[in-house]
Amino acid sequence: MRKRVFFIFFALFIVIPIAAITSEQSDDGDITPPEPQLTISGLSTTDAPTIILNANVQDAFGQHVGGLGVDDFTLDGDLAEFARIIAVDNITDDDLPLSVVLVIDTSSSMTGTPIDTARRAATRFVDALGENDTVSLMTFDNRVTLVQDFTDDKALMREIIATFRFGGQTALYDGAVLGIEQALNAPSERRMVVLLGDGAEYGGVSETGTILPASATSRAESLRLAGVRGVPVYTIGLGFGADRSYLEALASATNGRYYESPTPETLEEIYDEIAARLRTQYIITIDADVPLDGTEYTLDLSATTPLGASNVASTTLRAPIPVPxxxxxxxxxxxxxxxxxxxxxxxxxxxxxxxxxxxxxxxxxxxxxxxxxxxxxxxxxxxxxxxxxxxxxxxxxxxxxxxxxxxxxxxAAFPAEFGVIGVPEGGQLSGIFDETATLPLSVDLQYAQTPVERVVYTVDGETVATVAEAPYAVDLPLFDTFAPQGEQTLGVRVEMASGESTTLEIPFDVSISLPPTATPSPTVTFTPTPTTEPTATPTTTFTPLPTATSTATPTLPPTDTPPPTPDIAATVQAGAPAIQSALDNIGAFSATQQAQATTDAQAELDAQATADAQAEIDAQREAERQAALDNIRATQTVVAEVRAQAELDAQATADAQA
CATH class of the missing domain: 2.60.40.10 (Immunoglobulins)
Incomplete structure (x- = not known):
């Protein structure tokens, strides 16, 4: 009786706490069981738009809740608008094969108890897998080694686990990346990695004291690749020297889980739990109609079970980028x-x-x-x-x-940048030049957007030269290129291969002339007028009168007195002023010519007079010359008339004398 009472009491002692754990009292006094716990334990997008989501559903005692189907799971979050659940499978219920890669740290720090415990834990893990499951073994120290490819031969795996080598440094990042790459080659679509590490990345110390990596892959790149590949990674940090932050980040990026094992003794328990979780997973297949461009979507998952609705588990789905x-x-x-x-x-x-x-x-x-x-x-x-x-x-x-x-x-098109060499200072082009004189010019090219094809020189818009080779030098004949007088514009146009051109305009003040030609002054030759010899004036002959007598002297009739003989010398003398005036005019004409010649030379030097002004000067000169000649002719006429009159008078006198 006492024994029966004891067992009843013991049963109550056990049941009451369990009831307390598994039930809650509602506001109206009803007892409700606690909600099942749903966890997302993997998400693979490698076959997108088909997405594989791994989830575990457990009751309050951590026991697997089985028998759930498509209608028992609900999607929410950003992805829900573009996705739907098309299949739900359970590894245990449906006896689905599973592929696992065991990645074990075999660096020198694992010597002794850690490596021995790791061997035992890995062996127990292999034994817990199903008959159709496959497993592969990789180790990492200085480098990553594939010890055994995927196999379902558990005896072989136990032998290999017991004999793998260890010692060296720690290529942790490469171990993670290559373990994931190995999982992608698994014979099953349900694949995962279990990674054990007891330390941080370590490849030695440099001469300056810097810790060198052992991995070829960087920390950031290994985490990026892990997230992209979509293979769940379960990480185990052994001891207090493990790189906890990296192992947690690796598990989080892959929807795996991080386990901490302070001592080797807890390793076997952790491997047992991982094996149990893997064997009780739901494999949820989702069709997601999203662009494969790396966009991230929130994904919320919940389940409805015979025990009630589960919690909501959340993760982030990143659309893969299979093509760049x-x-x-x-x-x-x-x-x-x-x-x-x-x-x-x-x-x-x-x-x-x-x-x-x-x-x-x-x-x-x-x-x-x-x-x-x-x-x-x-x-x-x-x-x-x-x-x-x-x-x-x-x-x-x-x-x-x-x-x-x-x-x-x-x-945009940019103008050429250049200068012109040889331009007279201030744009003043003046002076007396030989008729073969030239103006040498060239282009100092500082910038051209495309190659220069040619340089064109113009004067007042008219092309005077074209040059196709640098430095685009040209000798412009002065008198063939420029007008002798006035303002003119020199244009230099740089034409580029693109079809663009840039023109630089340079104003010129031109005053150029040839050297003066010595022109002899015209010599006025006067034909001497023969000087009329003056006719000798007859000398009066005095005839003695007869001595007066008493006889009356008869009165003779009066004799006509001849007209006085003209004084030719006086006449000539009287005409001398006119002659002198004519000579003066001729002299003045000669002086005018000489002065004009000087003026012409000066005009050529100054190059200021225009052609019209020169024509007026020439016309004035000709008018003065003609006036002087007319004056000479008039004077010659007067002299001739005087001479003729003198001859007539002389003849009359001679006739009278006779």
Missing amino acids: IVRTPPAPDAPLDDLTTFTFEILGDDQPLAVDVVYSRPAELFTEARDEDTLSITFDPRDLPPGEALLRVDATDNTGDATSAELRFDV
């Missing part, structure tokens, strides 16, 4: 006229990505800067030909998948 993506920056809305950088976003899961930039113009006209997910290309439009340009970026991943993206833009 190149996202172009916005095209500029105006031609490039300043230093410009275009940044392309280049994404791809299968790194590394080979990127090739193809420009429609010479490739040396830009610079590239590459970081993890972007490519920046910088252009200086002054180095580019003007007009439309095409920039294409090709990206190829390590599996050979490739994609391209194009960006079109316009490049």
Whole structure:
């Protein structure tokens, strides 16, 4: 009786606490069981748009809740709008095969108890797997070693686990990445990695005291790749020297779970729990109609069980990028006229990505800067030909998948920058020059957007020379190129291969002339007029009168007195002033000619008089010369008339004398 009472009491002692654990009292006094616990234990997007989600559903005692189907799970979050559950399987219920990669740290720090305990724990894990499950073994120290590929031969695996080597440094990051890559080659779609590590990444110490990595993969890259690959990684940190932050991040990025084992003795228990979780997972297949571009979506999952609704488990789904993506920056809305950088976003899961930039113009006209997910290309439009340009970026991943993206833009036209050598100071082109004189000019080219095809020289818009070779030198004949007088414009036009041209206009003040030609002054030759010898005036002969007598002297009739003989000398003397005036006029004419010659020479030196002014001077000169000649002729006429009159008078006198 006492024994029966004891067992009843003991049963009550056990049942009451369990009831307390498994039940809650509602506000109306009803007892409700606690909600089942749902955890997401894996998410694979490698076969997107088909998504594989691993979940565990357990009751309050941690026991697997089985028998759930498609209608018992609900999706929510960002992904719910684009996705639906199409299948639900349970590994245990449906006897589904599972593939596991065991990755074990075999560095020198694992010597002794840690490695012995790890061997035992790994062996128990293998024994807990199903008959159809496969397992692979990898170890890492200085390097990562594939000890055994996938096999379902448990005896073989036990033997290999008992004999693998250890010792060396710690290539933790490579161990994680290569373990995931091995899982991707698993014979089953339900795959995961169990990684055990007791330390941090360590490859030795440099001469400067820096800790060197043992892995070829960086910490950040290993975490990125783990998240992209979508293989759940269960991590175990053994001892207090383990890199807990990395192992937690690795488990979180892959929807796995992190376990901490302060001592080797707890390893076997942890491996047992992991094996149990893997064997009781639900495999939920989701069809997600989302672009495969790396976009992240929130995913909430809940389950309805015979024990009631579960909690809501959340994770983030990142759409995979099986083929590289190149996202172009916005095209500029105006031609490039300043230093410009275009940044392309280049994404791809299968790194590394080979990127090739193809420009429609010479490739040396830009610079590239590459970081993890972007490519920046910088252009200086002054180095580019003007007009439309095409920039294409090709990206190829390590599996050979490739994609391209194009960006079109316009490049502004820039004027050529140059100077002209040989231009007279101040634009003054003046002086007396030989008729073969030239003006040597050349171009000092500082900048041209495209190669120069030719340089054209013009004067007042008229082409005077074209040169096609640098330094584009030319000798312009002065008198064939420029008008002798006045303001004129020299144009220098640089024509480029692009069809663009730049013109520089230089104003000139021109005053040029040839040296004066010595012109002899005209000599006026006077024909001497014969001087009329004056006719001798007859001398009066006095006849003695007879002596007066008383006889009356008869009175003779009066004799006509001849007219006085003209005084030729006086006449000539009287005409002398007129003659002298004529001679003076002739002298003045000669002086005028000499002065005019001087004036002409001065005019040639100064080069100021115009052709019209010169014509007026010539006309004036001719008028003065003609007036002087007319005066001479008039004087000669007067002299001739005087001479003729004198001859007549002389003849009359002679006749009278006779």
